[in-house]
Amino acid sequence: xxxxxxxxxxxxxxxxxxxxxxxxxxxxxxxxxxxxxxxxxxxxxxxxxxxxxxxxxxxxxxxxxxxxxxxxxxxxxxxxxxxxxxxxxxxxxxxxxxxxxxxxxxxxxxxxxxxxxxxxxxxxxxxxxxxxxxxxxxxxxxxxxxxxxxxxxxxxxxxxxxxxxxxxxxxxxxxxxxxxxxxxxxxxxxxxxxxxxxxxxxxxxxxxxxxxxxxxxxxxxxxxxxxxxxxxxxxxxxxxxxxxxxxxxxxxxxxxxxxxxxxxxxxxxxxxxxxx
Amino acid sequence: xxxxxxxxxxxxxxxxxxxxxxxxxxxxxxxxxxxxxxxxxxxxxxxxxxxxxxxxxxxxxxxxxxxxxxxxxxxxxxxxxxxxxxxxxxxxxxxxxxxxxxxxxxxxxxxxxxxxxxxxxxxxxxxxxxxxxxxxxxxxxxxxxxxxxxxxxxxxxxxxxxxxxxxxxxxxxxxxxxxxxxxxxxxxxxxxxxxxxxxxxxxxxxxxxxxxxxxxxxxxxxxxxxxxxxxxxxxxxxxxxxxxxxxxxxxxxxxxxxxxxxxxxxxxxxxxxxxx
Numbered sequence: 001x002x003x004x005x006x007x008x009x010x011x012x013x014x015x016x017x018x019x020x021x022x023x024x025x026x027x028x029x030x031x032x033x034x035x036x037x038x039x040x041x042x043x044x045x046x047x048x049x050x051x052x053x054x055x056x057x058x059x060x061x062x063x064x065x066x067x068x069x070x071x072x073x074x075x076x077x078x079x080x081x082x083x084x085x086x087x088x089x090x091x092x093x094x095x096x097x098x099x100x101x102x103x104x105x106x107x108x109x110x111x112x113x114x115x116x117x118x119x120x121x122x123x124x125x126x127x128x129x130x131x132x133x134x135x136x137x138x139x140x141x142x143x144x145x146x147x148x149x150x151x152x153x154x155x156x157x158x159x160x161x162x163x164x165x166x167x168x169x170x171x172x173x174x175x176x177x178x179x180x181x182x183x184x185x186x187x188x189x190x191x192x193x194x195x196x197x198x199x200x201x202x203x204x205x206x207x208x209x210x211x212x213x214x215x216x217x218x219x220x221x222x223x224x225x226x227x228x229x230x231x232x233x234x235x236x237x238x239x240x241x242x243x244x245x246x247x248x249x250x251x252x253x254x255x256x257x258x259x260x261x262x263x264x265x266x267x268x269x270x271x272x273x274x275x276x
Numbered sequence: 277x278x279x280x281x282x283x284x285x286x287x288x289x290x291x292x293x294x295x296x297x298x299x300x301x302x303x304x305x306x307x308x309x310x311x312x313x314x315x316x317x318x319x320x321x322x323x324x325x326x327x328x329x330x331x332x333x334x335x336x337x338x339x340x341x342x343x344x345x346x347x348x349x350x351x352x353x354x355x356x357x358x359x360x361x362x363x364x365x366x367x368x369x370x371x372x373x374x375x376x377x378x379x380x381x382x383x384x385x386x387x388x389x390x391x392x393x394x395x396x397x398x399x400x401x402x403x404x405x406x407x408x409x410x411x412x413x414x415x416x417x418x419x420x421x422x423x424x425x426x427x428x429x430x431x432x433x434x435x436x437x438x439x440x441x442x443x444x445x446x447x448x449x450x451x452x453x454x455x456x457x458x459x460x461x462x463x464x465x466x467x468x469x470x471x472x473x474x475x476x477x478x479x480x481x482x483x484x485x486x487x488x489x490x491x492x493x494x495x496x497x498x499x500x501x502x503x504x505x506x507x508x509x510x511x512x513x514x515x516x517x518x519x520x521x522x523x524x525x526x527x528x529x530x531x532x533x534x535x536x537x538x539x540x541x542x543x544x545x546x547x548x549x550x551x552x
Contacts, residue, residue: 148424150451150475150494151527175426178454184527199426200516218426219517230543232529241475241495241529245541249525251427251460253517254510265521267506 007121009165009206013172013198014098014131016216018059023217024203029063031126031205032092040091041070044107045099045132049074052097060095076244077110088116093126096133102143104136105161114162119163124208126146134172134198136162142171145182154238156185165206171197173220181242188233188244191225194260202254210260214252224248224263283397285441287481289474290407292492294335300479300492305339307402307459307481308368316323316523317346320383321375321408325350328373336371355387365391372409378419380412381437389439397440400484406538410448410474412438414501418447430514438478441482447473450451450497457518459499464509464520467501470536478530486536489529500524500539 002081008031016024032039041056043049053070071087072158073079078115088094096104121127127137135141141161149155158169171183174197187195198204198219206212214220225247232243252258255268285306291299308315317332319325337345347363349355364370370393372380382391397403403413411417417437425431434445447459450473457550463471464524473482475494490496502524508519528534531544 007493148452148454175454175457176424178451178456180423180454180456181451184525217517219519230541241493242527242531243495243529243543244527245543247525247527249460249523251518251520251523253519256519265506267519267521 003193007124008126009137010126010128010203011134011137011165011170011206012128012130012201012203013134013174013218015173015176015200016130016202016203018055019152020061022063024201025059026063027203027205027215028093028095028126028128031061032065033125036066038069038087038091039065040088040094042094042096043070044074044096045071045101045104046097047099049131054276056095056097073107076107076111079108079113082112085112086117088113089120091120091125091174093118094129094138096127096129098131098133100130101141101161103160104132105141108162109160115164118164127164131172134170137164138168138170139163139166140169142169142182142186142195145179145185148178150180151181151185151188151242152239153185153236154232156182158186166195167192168196171195173197173200175218184234184244184247185242187223187225187247188231188242188250189230191228193204193218193225194222194263195225197221197223211257212260213253213257216254219251219253222252222258222265223228224250226263283400284402284483285413286404286479287410287413287446287448287474287482288341288404288406288442288479289410289451289476289494290455291298291452291476291480293477294331298339299337300477301335302339302370303479303481303491304402304404305336305369307416308341309401314345314363314367315341316364316370317344318370318372319348320350320372321377322373322435324376330370332371332373341430348424349383349389352387352446354382355389358388361388361392364389365396367396367401367473369404369512370396372405372412374409376408377408377411377417378435378438378455380408383416383433384438385436386470391437394440400469410446411458413440414444414446415442416445416469418445418458418462421455421461423458424454425457427461428515429459429461429509430510432458434462443468444470444472444484447471449476451475454496460520461518461525462552463499463501463523464507464518466467467504469498469501470539473497473499483523487533489533490530492530495527495529496539498526499535500526534540
């Protein structure tokens with residue numbers, strides 16, 4: 001793991017609780033720098049930016065934030081808009097909604113907003129994202145792939161992500177959509193990458209030292225390919241099934257931590273669990 | 277792995293091809309001792325024994341068998357019936373259909389038919405089973421558990437199986453129903469067991485030396501718990517998510533072999549692949 005991890009990322013596996021305890025969304029509020037004014041909701045991923053933006057705005061206001069603004073960047077022009085860029089630079093943090101991860105990267109990639117996001121991230125501000133907004137965090141992201149299927153090359157599409165967290169591949173709605181197969185196939189193609197599958201209503205909070213902690217009601221699944229001894233992935237026809245040996249797998253619920261550099265899990269002590 | 281493996285088992289992950297090449301069902305035909313007369317279809321698992329029995333009967337006749345008889349044992353009385361017991365003893369092999377695995381074990385467990393099945397298995401005859409008929413092969417079997425879910429104790433039910441293959445837990449429709457979570461949870465409860473998840477239209481052929489080979493169009497997933505360093509499974513409340521570290525995972529398609537004693541995968545050489 002290199003030195004590219006700087007700020008704080010909250011990477012949410014989608015379908016986070018919005019009506020009950022709101023454990024994860026409360027964590028967003030808790031992590032913001034409250035001397036700064038505003039949380040920005042970026043609705044670029046979704047086809048329903050008004051509804052989704054308004055929903056999150058209301059939730060975050062109810063959770064105690066004073067200023068929340070939803071911004072829909074639906075063109076590359078708008079992604080260079082100075083006013084929006086300044087809003088992001090002056091924000092307390094940014095929250096990416098779900099939708100289609102390719103909308104985020106194709107509209108924001110290389111833009112001034114993209115630059116501003118990296119800038120605030122380097123400054124240690126929070127960048128949070130759920131579902132598609134989680135997938136885009138990594139250097140290479142999964143765009144599409146079968147759920148509940150044997151891993152096959154023909155069904156997996158990857159693309160360059162936002163590059164906020166390098167050397168990992170994130171997958172979301174993980175257990176709920178049966179996505180272990182596609183994550184294994186992604187990791188088989190470059191076992192240097194660490195696969196992180198995040199369940200619904202679950203998040204990983206990555207800090208600047210390259211550790212993350214699981215929060216929320218379900219689990220994160222770590223696919224560590226560093227000991228893979230064989231794969232047939234380069235010889236496969238696109239619809240043939242994968243062969244992949246010696247994957248190391250961890251399933252970790254709330255309170256467990258993972259060090260991206262040492263690839264070690266830290267098991268919570270009893271005291272820790274009370275403070276998740 | 278102990279000395280209990282004697283005969284040949286063809287353990288099919290369900291939904292095997294019945295209309296195209298019929299690779300797996302052809303393998304059943306190939307493996308039968310053709311000096312003996314008959315393949316017995318045991319339809320105990322299904323609620324539609326007549327239809328299912330007739331379907332397999334027709335398929336196997338079309339694939340070249342001369343004698344195929346479907347027998348529906350729907351009571352414990354019938355499971356002690358001397359005529360049926362003799363038919364099984366004199367058969368070339370037995371094929372268990374899918375349905376409900378608890379119907380198989382609750383009706384046959386400890387009966388004279390159960391004894392006859394173990395007897396022909398010790399003699400080296402083929403016992404094949406698909407779906408529920410695959411699940412019952414092991415000493416302890418999965419009866420019920422969530423698909424596409426984070427592993428949780430409340431949703432997983434296990435029960436004693438037919439005990440033809442000890443020290444493993446089989447799961448079927450594996451990738452297609454997103455069952456990695458429930459198999460991980462089963463293995464967490466006793467990492468001495470080896471988890472074998474078999475995809476649809478895929479089978480493992482276990483021989484008397486304790487090796488199996490994958491056949492069919494998809495993959496088998498091996499969950500090797502021998503290096504598990506930590507699990508929270510004994511402390512969990514029933515609806516809390518599992519923590520499980522250092523699982524070794526293999527995904528193996530047709531042609532790959534696995535040695536249950538040494539827990540090693542044998543990768544096929546190019547020559548082998550032509551003869552799957």
